[in-house]
Amino acid sequence: xxxxxxxxxxxxxxxxxxxxxxxxxxxxxxxxxxxxxxxxxxxxxxxxxxxxxxxxxxxxxxxxxxxxxxxxxxxxxxxxxxxxxxxxxxxxxxx
Numbered sequence: 001x002x003x004x005x006x007x008x009x010x011x012x013x014x015x016x017x018x019x020x021x022x023x024x025x026x027x028x029x030x031x032x033x034x035x036x037x038x039x040x041x042x043x044x045x046x047x048x049x050x051x052x053x054x055x056x057x058x059x060x061x062x063x064x065x066x067x068x069x070x071x072x073x074x075x076x077x078x079x080x081x082x083x084x085x086x087x088x089x090x091x092x093x094x095x
Contacts, residue, residue: 019057019061020032020057023060023061026070027060027069027073030056030060030070030073030074030077031053031056031057031060031073032053033056033077034048034049034050034051034052034053034056034076034077034080035049035050035052035053036049037049037052037080037081037084040084041084041088044084044087044088044091045084048080048083048084048087049080049084051080052076052077052079052080055076056073056076056077059072059073059076060073
């Protein structure tokens with residue numbers, strides 16, 4: 001019997017967590033670190049953290065020197081935290 005083709009969109013791509021598991025430990029930690037905002041910031045922190053994780057995953061998979069990867073990923077983490085704190089301040093002032 002013929003095997004049915006997999007018609008899911010993006011079936012050839014790995015999911016995010018598989019991609020993170022295939023990274024070296026230091027890259028996996030820096031990639032997943034923005035998700036820590038989910039614990040602090042709920043939905044808004046989770047959305048901003050997920051965006052930071054996607055950007056860090058793209059940086060980790062790029063062909064850059066390790067020094068530039070660390071600096072870029074740390075910059076993304078800093079940007080995510082500043083964005084979250086800015087949104088939290090605006091919401092706190094509004095309510």
